Amino acid sequence: MAGSDDAPVAAADEALYVLTAVLLTPAQFPSVLGDDYPAACAALGLTPLDEGYGLVLGQDGDGARWTAVIDDVSLVAVAIASWDCGMEYELSPDERTLVAALPGWPLALAVAAPDVPAPHDPDTEATDPPPLTPPDTSTWGPAQRRLGADEIALQWAEWRGRLDDADVLPNKQASGTEATAPEAEAAPETEPEGTAKPGHPGVRQVLEEARAYIDAPPPLGRVRSSFAPGDARTLRADGPGWSIVARTDDIAFILLDTEPGEVIPVGRGPELPGLLEGLDKIAVRPL
Template sequence: MAGTDEEAVAAADDALYVLTAVLLTPAKFPSVLGDDYPEACAALGLAPLADGYGLVLGQDGDGARWTVVIDDVSLVAVAIASWDCGMEYDLSPDERTVVAGLPGWPLAVAVAAPNVPAPHDPAPDIADGPPLTPPDTSVWGPAQRRLGADEIALQWATWREQIDDTQFATVGVASTSGTSTVGGSPDSDSAASADAEGSEGTGSAEQAADPEKVETGEQAEAQGGHSGIRRVLAEARAYVDSPPPLGRVRSSFAPGDARTLRADGPGWSLVARTDDIAFVLLDDEPGEVLPVGRGPELPGLLEALDKMAVRPL
């Protein structure tokens, strides 16, 4: 990667046509790049600074793709907020704030600058290393799983209305003072019984608009979803006792007094509202969304996660 190579930075910063920008901070980063903030930074060859970065994606005068990394996070935040409100904002970073000029784009960009050649990677003699490319989301894997969790967080009401609370048995889900299980110990007969009663459900990420296709109970058990959920809740509970890498648990605004929680771990993503249920996505369950009933113990786990989560400033 280009790193802080002066020639690459100058090439990227000279007459850059800005197309979009994103934040790369502990509380808000493109989750497609990693399960946590340090992993997302590593994908770009950056050190995980506490204050984070702003990523400015654009094209130079020859149409080449560049990602300019700046340390003026506030500038990028203001630009994004203005664009989200439909307002114009001229994002022109001061060259003193430029940390690196990286060839390519780490995220997919659907637009292109006018009156310049079509987007393409910079010439090898300018880019000191291979260009950045977006993660492959055409097949199910970590990137697709995290994007799915992001979509549920954004469209919570749409996903929530598919779930009938009578699907869930009133069994323990997770404890803030003991081992995290669904319906008891994963190896116990009572756990198998609780699973069959429907303490979790499963729905397809491709079937968000069809509530009739959300399955529960023994159907989900046949797909192996329950053992995966038990593992996720156990690992999430462990985060409370042993904090994970920065950004693995994030808390953001939700209506009322609730918060939206996003947590990730090896092979799994969780999205929840602190006053409601949770959804789990697994690398081992392609395209499946597994609802977790609130029960008597999930509220305590969500409250504990929210207390240790990173929040936007």
């Protein structure tokens, strides 16, 4: 998602050449930063306001990386929507909307502003906070797990198309009995029709923890609901060590910190529809 790379905006005492922008709101935030909205804000040292923030990432005239935090969420949302449609949009927030100018970038960018030095961290005083850096995604862990869930949500049709109905057996895990979730990235072994696979304790625990959210709502943003074709919704839920991506009219995919690189599909069965319906009722939604 590239912005207008030659549009300066005031940040600190210098112009910032905008490269991109992202929302930091309860319903939409860079999930690589945390399992929920308060955690994502804490990663940036920000107070989790109900309205959220816009994050504008760019470089100053010396090429240093800066993240401008603004409170004009609508402006950033319009810019992102325009860029996603392939339209030009010069994002130039008013100085009065600036909440903070943070050194560094919290996300990895593959673009750079023209006619300025290569991106680098700015010089800071000893008393200043260290520059922001993207979470380490070189090895499997929470950040990689959440990025994987992001990818599945964006490419649902592709991931769903990898599975035949026979690959996703009816789920009985939500009631704490048998697991029926073969791994999506490994070719499941052929078994006689009607044979149940052994339970996966990690998946059973995830479904139990997700169900507990319905009775005791988790931190804001830990369960999110977004658009899907037809009358369905795309659900995203995260918790300690796990992520769920699901369609309310279909199956769910689970990723675990303890299962590096694995994507576990969970069939609907008798329990999953009710779980997804309950999660959708408590989920935050984009405005």
